[in-house]
Amino acid sequence: MYLLDTNICIALLKENTQAVKKFNRYFSQCYLSTIIVAELYKGV
Numbered sequence: 001m002y003l004l005d006t007n008i009c010i011a012l013l014k015e016n017t018q019a020v021k022k023f024n025r026y027f028s029q030c031y032l033s034t035i036i037v038a039e040l041y042k043g044v
Helices: 006-013 017-029 034-042
Strands: none
Touching: 006 017, 006 034
């Protein structure tokens, strides 16, 4: 199980090649906390 942080989520949103490759490999094991979702929503 992988708990993604805000920096990784931003890298994915910006289509960072390295982050996307790793995410595609492990996406079924990736999770977000409600705090991360709130930070992304608010733009923190």
